[in-house]
Amino acid sequence: MIAFQCYSSDSVSQSRLGQNADRDKLIGNIIKNALETYHFRNAKVDAELSNNAFDLYLEKVDYSKQLLLKDEVEKLEEYRNKMHKQMVSGDHELVSETKKIIKKRLKKIKEIKKEVFKEKFDFTIDEVVENDPEKRDFPKNEKELAEIWRKSLKQATLTRFISLKETEKDRLEKLKGNKEKDKNKKVEKTKEAKQDKKLAKESDAKSEKPATEAELITKAHEAIDKQYDKFLTRLEEDAETEYQVTFFNSVAGIFDPHTSYLPPREKEDFDIDISGSLEGIGAVLQEDGEYIKVVNVVTGGAAWRQEGLEVDDVILAVGQGEEDPVDLVGMRVDDAVRYIRGEKGSEVRLTVRKADGTRKVIPIVRDVVQVGATYAKSSVIKHKQLPWSLGYIKVPKFYRDFGKSDKNVTLDVKTELLRLKNQDVDAVVLDLRSNGGGALEDAKQMSGLFLKGGPVVQIKDHRGNIDILRDDVSKVVYDGPLIVMVNRFSASASEILAGALQDYGRAVIVGGSETHGKGTVQAVLNLNQGPLVSLFGETMGALKVTIQKFYRINGESTQFKGISPDIELPDPFGFSENREKDLDYALKWDTVTPLDYKKWNEFSYNLPLLKDRSEQRVKKDERFKKVRDYVTFLKERRKKTRSTLNLDKMLAEEKQTEEKTKKLKLEGDVNENIEVSLYKDSLKAHEKISKEDESQWMGDFPKRKEEWVTQLREDPAIEETIFILDDILNTQAGKKLTMVKKQSDR
Numbered sequence: 001m002i003a004f005q006c007y008s009s010d011s012v013s014q015s016r017l018g019q020n021a022d023r024d025k026l027i028g029n030i031i032k033n034a035l036e037t038y039h040f041r042n043a044k045v046d047a048e049l050s051n052n053a054f055d056l057y058l059e060k061v062d063y064s065k066q067l068l069l070k071d072e073v074e075k076l077e078e079y080r081n082k083m084h085k086q087m088v089s090g091d092h093e094l095v096s097e098t099k100k101i102i103k104k105r106l107k108k109i110k111e112i113k114k115e116v117f118k119e120k121f122d123f124t125i126d127e128v129v130e131n132d133p134e135k136r137d138f139p140k141n142e143k144e145l146a147e148i149w150r151k152s153l154k155q156a157t158l159t160r161f162i163s164l165k166e167t168e169k170d171r172l173e174k175l176k177g178n179k180e181k182d183k184n185k186k187v188e189k190t191k192e193a194k195q196d197k198k199l200a201k202e203s204d205a206k207s208e209k210p211a212t213e214a215e216l217i218t219k220a221h222e223a224i225d226k227q228y229d230k231f232l233t234r235l236e237e238d239a240e241t242e243y244q245v246t247f248f249n250s251v252a253g254i255f256d257p258h259t260s261y262l263p264p265r266e267k268e269d270f271d272i273d274i275s276g277s278l279e280g281i282g283a284v285l286q287e288d289g290e291y292i293k294v295v296n297v298v299t300g301g302a303a304w305r306q307e308g309l310e311v312d313d314v315i316l317a318v319g320q321g322e323e324d325p326v327d328l329v330g331m332r333v334d335d336a337v338r339y340i341r342g343e344k345g346s347e348v349r350l351t352v353r354k355a356d357g358t359r360k361v362i363p364i365v366r367d368v369v370q371v372g373a374t375y376a377k378s379s380v381i382k383h384k385q386l387p388w389s390l391g392y393i394k395v396p397k398f399y400r401d402f403g404k405s406d407k408n409v410t411l412d413v414k415t416e417l418l419r420l421k422n423q424d425v426d427a428v429v430l431d432l433r434s435n436g437g438g439a440l441e442d443a444k445q446m447s448g449l450f451l452k453g454g455p456v457v458q459i460k461d462h463r464g465n466i467d468i469l470r471d472d473v474s475k476v477v478y479d480g481p482l483i484v485m486v487n488r489f490s491a492s493a494s495e496i497l498a499g500a501l502q503d504y505g506r507a508v509i510v511g512g513s514e515t516h517g518k519g520t521v522q523a524v525l526n527l528n529q530g531p532l533v534s535l536f537g538e539t540m541g542a543l544k545v546t547i548q549k550f551y552r553i554n555g556e557s558t559q560f561k562g563i564s565p566d567i568e569l570p571d572p573f574g575f576s577e578n579r580e581k582d583l584d585y586a587l588k589w590d591t592v593t594p595l596d597y598k599k600w601n602e603f604s605y606n607l608p609l610l611k612d613r614s615e616q617r618v619k620k621d622e623r624f625k626k627v628r629d630y631v632t633f634l635k636e637r638r639k640k641t642r643s644t645l646n647l648d649k650m651l652a653e654e655k656q657t658e659e660k661t662k663k664l665k666l667e668g669d670v671n672e673n674i675e676v677s678l679y680k681d682s683l684k685a686h687e688k689i690s691k692e693d694e695s696q697w698m699g700d701f702p703k704r705k706e707e708w709v710t711q712l713r714e715d716p717a718i719e720e721t722i723f724i725l726d727d728i729l730n731t732q733a734g735k736k737l738t739m740v741k742k743q744s745d746r
Contacts, residue, residue, distance in 0.1 A: 020536065022090075023535075023539065024090060024092065024244060025089070025090025026536075026540075027261075028086075028092075028248065031251070031252065031261055032084075032087050032088060032251075034525055034543055035251070035252065035255055035259070035545065038525075039255050039259060039547070040461070040520065040546050040547055040548065040549055041546075041587065042462060047081045049084060049251070050080065050081050050085075050251075051080055052585075053250045053253070054080040054083060054094075056250040056584070057094070058073065058076070060246045060250060061243065061246060062138075063133060063289040063290060064289055064290045064330075065136060065138050065148075066148055066149065066152065066290075067106075068105070069139055069141065069142070070137065070139065070140050071140075072101050072138075073138050075097070076094065076097060079093060082094070083247070083250070086247075092247060095243045095247050099240070108142065108145075109145075109149060109232060110232055112146045113149065113153065113225070116149065120221055124646065124647070124648075125646065127151070127645050128643060129151040129642065129645060132641035133289065135641060151645065153224060153228065154645050155645060156227075156228075158220075158645060159316065160327070162647075162651070163325070163361070164216045166361070167361070168210065175208055224327065231330050231331065234335070238332075245263050248261040253584070253585060254585055258522050258546050259545050260543075261542075262542045264528070264541050280302070280340055280366060281309070281348065281350075281364045281366060282297065282301010282305075283296065283297050283298060284298065285333050285336065285337070287333050290330045291314045291329060292331065292336045293315075294314075296436060297310065297311060299374045299397050299435075299436075300397075304373070305367075308360070308362040308364070309364065310355075311573065311576065311578060312355045312578060313352040313353070314353040315328055315336070315350050315352050316351045316353055316359070317350075317351040318336070318339040318348060318351075319348070319350075320346070320348060320349075321346065321347045325351055343366065344367055346365070347366070348363075348366060349361055355634050355638075356634055356657050356658075358654055358661065373396070374397040375396075375409075375686040376394065376686075378392060378394070378416040378420055378678070378682045379391075379678050379679045379682065380392070380420065380676070380677045380678045381675070381712065381722065382675045383722050383740075384672075384675065385673060386726050386740065388725065389425045389426055390429060390722060390725055391417070391421075391423070391428040392428075392429045392431065392712070393416050393417070393428065393431065395430065395431065395432055395435055396435055397436065397438050398435070398442045398446075398492075398493040400438065400439035400441060400442055408445075409439070410445040413430075413446055413449060414449055414477055416682060417477050419678070419681065419685075420678075421478065423678060425480075426480070426725075426729055427482070427728065427729060428478060428480060428483075429483045429484075430485070431485045432484060432486050432497070432498060433486060433487040433490060434487060435490050435491075436491045436492065436494070437491050437518070438492070438493050439493065440457075440492075440493055442493065443457065443500075444456045444470075444471055444496075445471070447497055448473045449476070449477040449478060450476060450477070450478055450506055450507070451471060451504055451506055452598075452600075453470070453473060454470060454471060454504070454553075454597045454598060455469070455471075455595045455597055456469050456496065456500045456553065457550055457551070457553070458555075458592060458595065459521070459548050459550060460551060462548070466592060468595065479602055481725060481732070482501070482508070483510055483721055483724060483728075484498050484502075484508070484509050484510070485510050485511055485721060486509060486510070486515050486563060487511050487512045487573070488512050488514070488515065488571060488578070489516060490511070490516060490562075490563075491517075491580075492550075495517075495518070495550075495562055496550060498563045499553075500553060502563065502566065503553050505604060508566050509563060510569060510724060511565045512571030513564070513571060513574070514563065514565070515558075515562035516562055516579050517558065517560045517561055517579050518558075519550040519557050519580075520548065520549050520587060521550070522547065523544070523545055523547050524542050524543070524544050525543045526542050527540035528540050546587070549587065553595045555595075556589070559586075559588075559589060559590075561589040562580070567607075567610060569614075569717050570628050571631065572630070572631070573631075575630075575631045575635045609727070610724055610728065613723075614720060614724055614727075617739065621716060623666055623669060624720075626664050626666060627716070629664055630664035633661075637657070666716070670713045670714055671713045671716075673719070674712060674718065674722070676708070676709045676712055676713070679708055679709070726740065
C-alpha cells in the first residue's frame, strides 16, 4: 500500500496516448457517451460546453503564460467551439496545433535559458516579478517571453541561494553542537583511536569551513540551470502525449472537478502499487498552476504523525536526506511523486512555502499510513472552574474493514461511549474536525448510537431516483447532551452524520463557518475490458464519473455549501480557498423533497441563547483574537502577488513576515485549567500489543499522552466547547447562567 496519494486530472502516465488515432477516437466517443449518460449533471457535450472546455484546456496547457504568445492563443481560438466535434471525429486539430507550437517554443526557451545563464544574476538590483498569471496577459512577442523567463529563472536561483544559505547555517550549527558533545566524551587513547582522531580532525577542518556567498551563488546558479534543462527536456517529451489527455480532461472537467479521464499507468507505477516497495509521506497533492500544493494531510500518515506539513503548503523542492534538493516548480504532480516516494525509513526533506509566504525545510521519514493512528480515541475532560466531567471522542476517519465485521469506526465509537458512560460523564463531544469521510455505512450506523432510528441521508442518482438510507436500530447508546465539532476539512460522511444530528435537533454543531461541501459520489468505469482489450491491449485507461449526490433529510444538499454550524467559531484556516465551492465547475447546492422524521424529544437546546453567550466569550478571548488577526494577515498577504528579486529586500520581507506570524500563532499557549484523563485505556483498546512489546509500549506512552493532552490544552475551540456544554447543562438544570472567568481573561 502506498501511503502517498495524489489526485490530479493529469496525474498519471500518458506515454501511450496520442499515438493511435483509432484508439483515441474510440476513447473520445466512450468518454462523451459516458458523460452524457451517467454524469449527475445531465449535460451534453456540445458547442456551449466546448466554449468553457477551451478555456480550461488553455489553462492546463499554459497556466503560467510562459509558453504561448498572444497571437498563438488567438490562432487556437479557432477551435474554441469545436472540441465536442473533435471528440467524436477523432480529428484532434487543437491538440495537433498545440503540439506544433509548444515544440517550437521549447527550442526557443532553451536558447533563452542558455543565454540567461551565461552570467551570474545580480541580486542587488531592484526589480519585481508578478507571480499571479491572472494579473498578466500572454506575452506579445518573443522579447516579452524572454523577459518573463529571465525573471522566472532569476527568482528560482534566488530562492535556491537563500535555501542553500539556510542549509549551510544549519550544517555549521549542527557541527558545533556535535563538537560540544564530543568534548564531554571520554575517548580511549589507543594508537588506533589517535589515528582515527587525526583523520576525523582533517575531515572536520574541511567540513567546518563555511561556504562563501560566492560559492553558494555559483552552486544555486548551476543547480537551477541543470534543473531547467531536465524540465524543458521533459516538456519536449510530453508534448507527444500530454495534450491528448489534457483535451479529454478539459471536456470532463466542465462536468465537475471530480470527473476525469485516467490514462493507463506505466508499468513502474503499477509494480510499485502492488508491491508496496516504496513509501511516501502521507499527503494528497495537486497541481496549482506551476506549483505542487498540499490539499490534504492523510490521517495516520508520516507527515500527519511527524507534523510540520500543512494544507496549502506549496512544495518548492525535494531533497533526499542531506543531498541537494530538486526543484518541483513547473513539474507535474506525478513526476513530483517520484521524488517524494522512497524506501520506508528513509528521509525526504521538503522545502515548502507556507501560507504566510515564508519558506521552511521539513524533514519527514517515509512510512506507510499507520491505520491505528486513524482509530477513534477518547478521554475524560474536566475544567478546573466547572463541576462537570465531559467525554471527548476524536474520530479522525470513517474507517471500515469490509473483510472483518468487528472492525469499524461505529463499533469503536460505541466502545468509547460505553467507556465514558462508566465514568459518569455529564456530556459528550464528538470531534469530527479534519475528518475527510470514509465508509458511508458508518455515517448511517453511527447516527444510530445517538438517535432512535429513522432516515439519515438521501442519495439521488443521475436519473433522478432517490434512495433513502435509514437507521433501523431504535436502541440509543448515548442519550445525553452532545456537541459535534467540525471544520472546513470535515467532509462527505462527516457532513452526513453532522447534518443528520443537526436536523433531528440531537446535537449542537460547533465549528468554522461551514464544512467542506463534498456531497457527491464517484464511480470508476474501467475501459480495459471486453473486446477493447483484444483490440488495443490494456491501454484504454478509465473514466471517473460523478453519478450521485447526497441530500440531508431536510431536503438540502451537503454539496457545495456543506453544513453550517449552530455556533460559529473563528476558523484558523479561514484564509484558505480549499473547499468544494472554491473549485471550478463544482456541482451547486440544491434541494429535494424533505422527508418525514421525528425530532429528538428527550430535551432541546436553546440555540439562540447558546450562540449569544458563545459570541460574547469568543469576542473577549485573546486567543480567538489571534486567530482572527492571523487569518486577516494571511488574506492580505495573499493579495500581494508581486515578489522582489532583490536579496536584501526579500530577506527583510521574510523576517518581517516570520516575526508577525510568530506573534499570531497559538503554539505554546497551554491552558492549565483543562485536565485530561482516561486516555491510556482508550489508546490501548485499539492497538494489539504482544507481551514482547508491552514494555516498549509502556515506555512510549508518556510521550504519546503528553502530545494528546497538549493538543487539547492548546486548542481554544476545546475550551469554548466546554463552556457551551456548561451553558447547556446549567440551562437543563434550571440554574442561573454566569460567565466563567477564562485563563485568557486573567
